[in-house]
Amino acid sequence: MANEIPVQSIVGENTKAFDTESPKPSLTEMIEKYEKLLSDIKSSPPSKPEDEPNSQEALLAAYRELLPLALMLANERYPAAILWLAENYAKGIPQLSLEPNSSQAIEVLEEGYRKKIPEIMAALGKSKLFTNGPFNFVTKDTKDGLKILEEAAEKGSSDANYALGRFFCFYDSNQALKKYLNFEKAVKYLKAASDKGHALAHQELASRYYWGEGVERDTNMAVRIFRKYANQGYHFARIDLARALIDRLIPDPRTPSNDRRVLENEAFDNLDRLTNQKIVSTWDKKSFYTLMYYRLLGVCYLRGIGVPVNEGKAIKFLSIAATGTYTDAAELIESYYKKRVRHPDEEIEKAIAWSEPKARYKEIVKYCEEFSGQDVKQNGKNYLPHLHLVGNDGTGRRMFVNILASKLVQMDVLDKAEVTEINFINLAFIRRQSDIAEEINRFSRNWYGGVLIIYSEMMPARSDEVIAEKIFSDWLSRLIQEEKTLVVLFDDRNRETMRRWSGYEARLASQLRYKIEFSDYTAEDMTQIFMSLSQKTNLNVEADVKDALHGIITKRMAVESMKQQNTYLIERLLQECLTNISAQRVQDASSLLITKELLPAEKSRNEDINLLLQPLDELVGLESVKEQIQQLVGLLQLNKARRLAKMPETFVSLHSVFSGNPGTGKTTVARLLGRILAGLGYLPSGHVVEVSRGDLVAQWIGQTAPLVLGAVNRADGGVLFIDEAYALTRSDSGRDFGFEAVDTLLKLMEDRRDRFVVIAAGYEDEMKNFLESNTGLKSRFTRSIAFPNYSCDELIQILNGFLLKQSYCLDANAETKIRQFIDQLDDKGLKDFGNGRGIRTVFERTVAKQAGRLSKAIKIDVEKSKIIREEDIWLPEDLIEKRKIGF
Numbered sequence: 001m002a003n004e005i006p007v008q009s010i011v012g013e014n015t016k017a018f019d020t021e022s023p024k025p026s027l028t029e030m031i032e033k034y035e036k037l038l039s040d041i042k043s044s045p046p047s048k049p050e051d052e053p054n055s056q057e058a059l060l061a062a063y064r065e066l067l068p069l070a071l072m073l074a075n076e077r078y079p080a081a082i083l084w085l086a087e088n089y090a091k092g093i094p095q096l097s098l099e100p101n102s103s104q105a106i107e108v109l110e111e112g113y114r115k116k117i118p119e120i121m122a123a124l125g126k127s128k129l130f131t132n133g134p135f136n137f138v139t140k141d142t143k144d145g146l147k148i149l150e151e152a153a154e155k156g157s158s159d160a161n162y163a164l165g166r167f168f169c170f171y172d173s174n175q176a177l178k179k180y181l182n183f184e185k186a187v188k189y190l191k192a193a194s195d196k197g198h199a200l201a202h203q204e205l206a207s208r209y210y211w212g213e214g215v216e217r218d219t220n221m222a223v224r225i226f227r228k229y230a231n232q233g234y235h236f237a238r239i240d241l242a243r244a245l246i247d248r249l250i251p252d253p254r255t256p257s258n259d260r261r262v263l264e265n266e267a268f269d270n271l272d273r274l275t276n277q278k279i280v281s282t283w284d285k286k287s288f289y290t291l292m293y294y295r296l297l298g299v300c301y302l303r304g305i306g307v308p309v310n311e312g313k314a315i316k317f318l319s320i321a322a323t324g325t326y327t328d329a330a331e332l333i334e335s336y337y338k339k340r341v342r343h344p345d346e347e348i349e350k351a352i353a354w355s356e357p358k359a360r361y362k363e364i365v366k367y368c369e370e371f372s373g374q375d376v377k378q379n380g381k382n383y384l385p386h387l388h389l390v391g392n393d394g395t396g397r398r399m400f401v402n403i404l405a406s407k408l409v410q411m412d413v414l415d416k417a418e419v420t421e422i423n424f425i426n427l428a429f430i431r432r433q434s435d436i437a438e439e440i441n442r443f444s445r446n447w448y449g450g451v452l453i454i455y456s457e458m459m460p461a462r463s464d465e466v467i468a469e470k471i472f473s474d475w476l477s478r479l480i481q482e483e484k485t486l487v488v489l490f491d492d493r494n495r496e497t498m499r500r501w502s503g504y505e506a507r508l509a510s511q512l513r514y515k516i517e518f519s520d521y522t523a524e525d526m527t528q529i530f531m532s533l534s535q536k537t538n539l540n541v542e543a544d545v546k547d548a549l550h551g552i553i554t555k556r557m558a559v560e561s562m563k564q565q566n567t568y569l570i571e572r573l574l575q576e577c578l579t580n581i582s583a584q585r586v587q588d589a590s591s592l593l594i595t596k597e598l599l600p601a602e603k604s605r606n607e608d609i610n611l612l613l614q615p616l617d618e619l620v621g622l623e624s625v626k627e628q629i630q631q632l633v634g635l636l637q638l639n640k641a642r643r644l645a646k647m648p649e650t651f652v653s654l655h656s657v658f659s660g661n662p663g664t665g666k667t668t669v670a671r672l673l674g675r676i677l678a679g680l681g682y683l684p685s686g687h688v689v690e691v692s693r694g695d696l697v698a699q700w701i702g703q704t705a706p707l708v709l710g711a712v713n714r715a716d717g718g719v720l721f722i723d724e725a726y727a728l729t730r731s732d733s734g735r736d737f738g739f740e741a742v743d744t745l746l747k748l749m750e751d752r753r754d755r756f757v758v759i760a761a762g763y764e765d766e767m768k769n770f771l772e773s774n775t776g777l778k779s780r781f782t783r784s785i786a787f788p789n790y791s792c793d794e795l796i797q798i799l800n801g802f803l804l805k806q807s808y809c810l811d812a813n814a815e816t817k818i819r820q821f822i823d824q825l826d827d828k829g830l831k832d833f834g835n836g837r838g839i840r841t842v843f844e845r846t847v848a849k850q851a852g853r854l855s856k857a858i859k860i861d862v863e864k865s866k867i868i869r870e871e872d873i874w875l876p877e878d879l880i881e882k883r884k885i886g887f
Contacts, residue, residue, distance in 0.1 A: 030073055034081060037066040063095045074108070079119035082112045086123075087134045102137040109135070113148065118157035125149035126163045142177065153189065158196035165190035165204060169213060183214030203229050203237050210244055219248045230270055235279050238270040239289050242296050246305060268306025271297050286324055295321035295329045302332065308449065310415045311336070340417050341406035348403055352532065353525040357400050360516045364404065368413050384413070386480055386511055387488040390495055391518030394566025398453070400518075401488055405451045414486060418450030425456065425709055425744070430468045433475045448485055455490035456497045473505035480511045487512065521566050523554045530570050534594060537574070539581075541594045548596050572684070576600040609633065612679040616672050620801070621794040622665055628785050629673065636680050653782045654682065654757045655749060657725075657771065659764040660787030663837030666761045667721065669787075674719040677757065687718035693727040696741045704737045708744040715756045725760035726770040739774075746776040792822045795839045802843040803868065813870035818842070821875045838876070845874035 025033070040062050073081035090105035092098050109127070112120025127138035128145030146167070152160035169186035187208050193201030206225035209218045226241035245267040249255055255263070274280050274293065283290045298318035301310045315336065321329035341347050348354070348361050364385045385408075389397045398419075405417035422440055430436055440447055454476065480487050489512055491497045502509040521529065527550045534541050541549075556569055580598045613633065616626055632652070639649040654677065658666040671688045678686025691711050698704045711720060722728075728738040749758055760781060762770065771778045790798065796815060803809055810818075850872040854865055 027073075027076055027078070030069060030076070031078065034066070034069050034073055034078075037062050037069065038084070041066065060095050063093060067093070067096065077112075077115060077117055079112070079117055082108060082117070082120055083123055083134075090135070090137050105135070106138060109138070116151075116155065118152050118155040119159065121148055121152035121155070122157045122160035122163060125152060125160060129163070129167055142180075153192065156196070158193045158198040158201065161189045161193035161196070162198050162201040162204070165193060165201060169204075169208065183208065185214075187214035199229055199232070199234065203234065203240065207240065210240075210248075219244060223249065235274060236289055238274055239293050239296065242267045242270045243292060246296055246299055250305065264306040266306070267296075268300050271300065272307075288325075291321045291324035291329075294318070298329065298332070302336065304446075308415060309418075309446065311340070311409045311417060312412050312415070340409075341403050344403045344407035344410070350532075351396065351399070352528045353519070353521055354396065354400070356517050356519075357396070360514055361400070361404060364514060365407060365411075368408065368411050384480075384483050384486050385514050386486060388491060388498060388512040388515040389488060389518060390491045390493065390515065392493065392520055392566065394568045395518035395520060396567065397490060397518055400516075401451060401453060405486065408486070414450065416446070416450045418444070418446045419453060420444040420447035420450065421453040421455070423455060423709070424469070424472065426706055427472055428465050428468050428705055428744075430471055431464075433471055433478075436472060436475050451486045451488060452479075453488045453490060469500060470504040473501040473508060476501070477505045477507050477511060480508075523550055523557060526553050526557075526566070526570050529567060530574060533570065533574055537578075539577075539592050539594055542596070545594060545596055545599065548599055552599060573600065609637070609679070612676045616669070616676070619665060619668065620797050621790050622669070622787065625665070625669060625785055625787055629669070629676070632783075633676060633680070636677075636682060640680065653780070655781050655783070656757070656759050657767055657781045657784040658759055658761040658787060659767040659784060660761075661763065661789055663839075664787035664789060666787050667723070669785075670719060670721045670759045670761070673759070674757070678718075683719070683757065684717035687715075688721050689715040689718065690721045690723060692723045693738060693741075696722070696728065696745075697737045699737075704740045705744045708741050709748065712745070712748045712752065712756065716752070717756065719757045719759055722758065722760045724762045726762045726766035729770055729773040730766075742774055742777065746774070746780060749780055790839075792819055795822055799839050799843055802840065806847070807866055808847065808868055809866060810868050811870070814868050814873050817870050817873050818875070841876075842874060846872055849874050 041059065070081040070085050074085055086105040086108040088098075089101050089108060092100035109120060109124045113124050123135065124138065125145045125148035127133060127135035128141045128148065131140070146164070149160045149164050149167075153164060165186045165188075167186075168180060168182045168189065187205065190201050190205040190208065194205050202225055206222040208214050209225070210222035211217070223241065223244050226237050226244060229237035230241045245263050250260055250263050250267065271293065275297075280290055280293050294317045298314045298316075298321060299305065300307055300314075301317065302314035303309070315333060318329045318333050322333060345365075348358055351358065367385060385404075387401070387404075389400070391397055398421075401419060402417070405414060405419060408414040409417045420440070420443060422443060426443075427436060427439055430439065437448075440452075476487065479485055489498065489501075498509065498512075527546060530549060530553075531541055531546070552573065553569065556573070557565060577594050577598055577600070580600070581592055581594070613630065616629060619626070635650065635652055639652060642649050656673075658670065660666055667690065674683065674686035674688045676686075677683040689711060695711060696704070696708050698707055728742050730738070745758070758781075760767065760770065764786060767784075771781060796819065799818070800810070846868060850865070850868060853872060
């Protein structure tokens with residue numbers, strides 16, 4: 001440079017870049033020659049002893065020609081040549097026996113700096129700031145490096161601007177550099193570099209827009225920039241683009257659904273191109289972009305972004321990402337396993353009393369192991385282990401399906417372990433196969449390709465329901481043939497559903513190839529299950545509790561209905577223990593201990609019967625109703641005693657009709673009856689769900705059955721009270737959906753006969769017509785209780801009860817006025833008063849009327865306010881007067 005290094009002293013006297021006799025070449029010719037020689041050297045294979053002499057000689061000749069040419073270009077301030085000289089002085093050129101000389105390399109760089117060559121200034125400044133790069137031999141000096149880069153930036157170096165931008169927004173793990181963090185400065189320099197066409201600066205600026213660092217967050221701007229450079233083949237830009245789409249734009253609710261699908265495809269396509277080109281395999285396995293690539297790929301397969309869901313691949317890729325700094329990858333895995341089974345084989349072995357299911361599980365796994373995951377999928381039809389699971393509720397069928405689904409995903413037999421359950425009662429209105437998938441989509445959008453559990457809680461009673469079953473059976477057989485979704489049929493002990501459906505479609509019996517029987521749990525089994533569930537709930541159980549627990553379970557098995565047995569019984573028992581624990585206000589949750597004292601007290605129901613009937617006995621009037629209820633209770637007690645003595649029981653239908661005028665106590669007695677039946681052990685809870693026609697009948701085809709099912713589900717374990725039940729069949733039109741509601745209710749009453757009680761209430765004559773409208777109603781409602789109107793004395797007694805609770809009383813004239821009014825209603829045979837409901841209205845309006853009178857006084861006398869006078873009484877006089885109009 002300033003003092004030229006003699007070429008001969010390095011490469012020998014016979015070396016020359018150009019013929020000395022020719023005219024001095026132009027700068028362009030020298031650059032072209034330089035670039036060609038450099039290309040020849042880079043394309044030459046590494047020198048080995050066994051290489052042919054001619055090849056080594058050619059390489060040596062190229063170096064002898066290149067070095068002096070680089071020196072000549074360096075003197076012409078050609079930056080690339082100066083940087084090449086500095087790099088090769090530092091590492092040496094073995095072909096020319098040139099030893100490494102860092103001092104000479106630094107001298108070359110500093111000479112370029114002194115001559116204010118921007119590219120050399122940028123290289124020297126970066127070498128003083130950053131550890132990576134070809135000039136690691138340069139002593140690190142942050143202050144000096146920044147000064148040099150700022151000078152280079154002022155001279156228009158885009159590389160210097162980019163380096164400054166990177167420096168001010170990254171400090172890595174060097175806490176000493178954290179003080180330099182300044183996103184505003186970073187953005188300023190990145191914009192300057194970007195304006196000069198620096199591609200990496202443009203991408204880095206997009207990241208600042210993405211994070212909103214030093215500039216207002218603008219995801220759309222970031223996406224546009226990432227997309228531009230991704231299309232130009234920048235690999236990191238592809239990953240940045242996929243991240244912006246997956247983490248920001250696609251989840252944004254403001255993104256239109258049509259645009260979202262396009263963005264999903266674009267995100268996965270960018271990742272897939274890196275996969276197909278095998279780009280990522282060349283990167284450091286722990287680098288930021290490598291781990292981000294695997295995380296994004298895992299999210300795509302987990303959520304079905306641009307590609308069908310494949311949970312096995314998703315967990316594989318997320319596990320790779322979780323080995324680095326991506327904590328959210330690990331969080332996604334943990335979140336996934338909250339819904340799935342991480343170690344299915346271990347869970348199967350830990351299951352209690354599953355002798356047949358365990359054996360069949362192993363058969364299924366062995367069958368699937370005979371094929372690799374992909375081979376199975378390409379093997380043709382009928383490879384998925386479709387299931388026919390037979391057993392009562394609470395025997396663990398759903399848990400078995402979840403465990404098996406997770407195992408099949410891990411074996412790459414299934415793409416996802418998503419389990420969707422469908423009750424055929426929700427499909428009973430279908431008329432063509434195209435309706436089925438659409439209807440199932442209402443319950444779950446992700447059912448296809450996962451696991452579909454089908455069960456039926458209805459017996460077809462009408463021809464259209466039989467047709468619906470035929471259509472569904474054919475559709476189900478076709479779905480199995482597609483081999484995309486694992487089909488599971490839940491059936492009862494009698495295999496009634498399979499019997500009917502295979503009658504419509506004979507192939508179903510063979511297509512559901514694995515038939516597994518789930519037996520009811522014994523008392524010993526349920527005791528073990530209780531202990532296991534307690535541990536999972538962080539509860540400890542005293543050693544001497546087990547025998548007492550076994551006794552409680554045995555007693556409950558004797559009185560609970562079949563639908564409330566098995567794990568349902570255990571779950572309720574555990575909840576009762578937790579309730580008892582919470583009542584003690586235990587502070588340390590880690591030391592919760594179940595003792596004998598905390599077990600639910602199993603009292604004899606017979607001892608409590610008087611307490612159960614006491615609220616009924618305290619009701620005013622209704623003597624005939626009380627008598628019938630007491631007769632029913634006596635019969636139920638007798639049946640319970642005969643059951644414990646292993647004697648035949650008398651059949652008792654608990655479904656009842658309560659007939660009578662409004663306000664005669666039908667709803668009140670229904671609530672008391674629910675508590676009594678629960679106290680006797682015939683209902684689990686005894687709660688009452690009150691509905692009317694509007695709650696059971698929909699306006700559109702196909703919506704009534706789900707409404708009825710929903711009401712029955714809410715009443716499960718208690719009483720479904722249907723007020724004005726006759727309104728369901730009041731229409732003369734056979735097309736009225738009320739008839740569909742009745743048919744659906746009758747089927748559910750049969751299928752769940754021991755799980756809930758139906759009480760239909762309404763006017764006496766109308767309820768007789770209601771029962772006559774359908775033979776099924778007459779056969780199921782065999783108990784009818786008539787509620788008489790209250791007498792005048794009973795109504796006065798009810799009114800006095802209301803008044804007494806509020807510290808009021810009637811004077812003699814007030815009571816006389818009310819009695820006279822009620823007698824007038826009786827004489828005219830008017831029902832409009834409403835019995836107990838009407839007398840409550842009289843009470844409420846009378847108290848309000850008295851308050852209006854007393855408010856006019858200067859000072860209210862509290863003692864006088866307790867007495868209701870004749871002038872305070874409010875009565876619905878219009879009930880009598882309106883009959884006189886026009887007559």
